[in-house]
Amino acid sequence: MLKGGVIMDVVTADQAKIAEDAGAVAVMALERVPADIRAQGGVARMSDPDMIDSIVAAVTIPVMAKARIGHFVEARVLQSLGVDYIDESEVLTPADEAHHIDKWAFTVPFVCGATNLGEALRRINEGAAMIRSKGEAGTGNVIEATRHMRSIRGEIRRLSTMDETELFSAAKELRAPYELVAEVAEAGKLPVVLFTAGGIATPADAAMMMQLGAEGVFVGSGIFKAGNPAQRAAAIVQATTFHDDPDVIAKVSRGLGEAMVGINVSELPDSERYATRGW
């Protein structure tokens, strides 16, 4: 049960222990955090099974791992390794330019990124058990995650005001099945949990995302690319719980040291924007 919690990217067993001690509800095991993938370039793939095993062995909280978009064999391998969730992630280099993984064919649950409601519903239709905003991973810049959260939540609110006829055309516009669209319109929320990810670097970033309607937070490069990761990780966990209490956020934001160096997303060429990956 991950709701209201923080999931942290880790690349070693030691980092996984730090994350668990800080109060993470799960860790994402990967070889390079997005900021390094961005800096080093090349094809980013599923992590080494030995490395995933070492992290699974190091902690008692759930472990997630990433497969490339459309790479159903990487996903099979991760399932056989016994990870608790698979992230079909745009942070890795896509393996299929038209198809995502058929997630119904797996017993392990999947989390998928989305930039808007249509994308979220297509992933849910393919079997995703959890949606996260894509944001722009590895930038330490929250602007894209904000855009995606506002877009998803805003479109859900818009559906709630529609009549039957309008829902049919909305389903067409969203490129999503009518039944799913009608369900979201009725409930006023996605049928799965909605987390946020991509560029969260500070306790205040995490709290803002929770106030924008996220049910939990992924922090990628923001923790272990900053000074004093243990303290920053604990601070982000506390700010997520008390996202509506500025006094608590102020208290935990003190003395955290350097945050990760950020990147202005507007200066990124399209080819380096991960959020455009996925269809």
Next chain:
Amino acid sequence: MKSPTIGVLALQGDAREHLRRIESAGATGSPVRREAELATVDGLILPGGESTTIAKLLNRFELMESLRARIRAGLPVYGSCAGMILLADRILNAASDQDTVGGMDITVRRNAFGRQVESFENRVPMPAIGAAPFWAAFIRAPWVEQAGPRVEVLGRVSGGAADGRVVAVRQGALLATSFHPELTDDGRIHAFFVDMVREVVSGASAVRDPAGMPR
């Protein structure tokens, strides 16, 4: 009688679903994150979530000691999944430094049924809540490995690989289940807990207010 106020610890986990269930069982639900909020409730639910995360946040926000004190003073508490782990006096399969609220004389094994992929739903006969078995959702769930003499076993898994495992227990005002009743449609566990709280509230007010007792 005034409807009791039942808090749901809202540090992490699925507090919202529990609050909804409390309201439909006829009590007033209230999220609890601070000591002042804890002080106002007649009963408390410790929801499912990550027991490590919730225990750390209880310590960081200095709620641990006041919660233990209220449990010692007889506060009715219901723990589901992670909440069962938090109520246990002894935990297996946890980091050596994992803290626990305690109060129930039970030994609980964390992640006993396995990892996320081993999550399942199964029948749990629970005569205390009615004749029909409870259909229960187990997610990385714990089980009760050993229970002391004052602990009443309310339910065991029936059928499947985990047949016979103890997954619902009660000790005085404390109730715990391995599974997540807030995720399935059956409201009987919440109704059972609300009744436990009502009993304690009416008993306490009778003692505090002897004039109200029959002469």
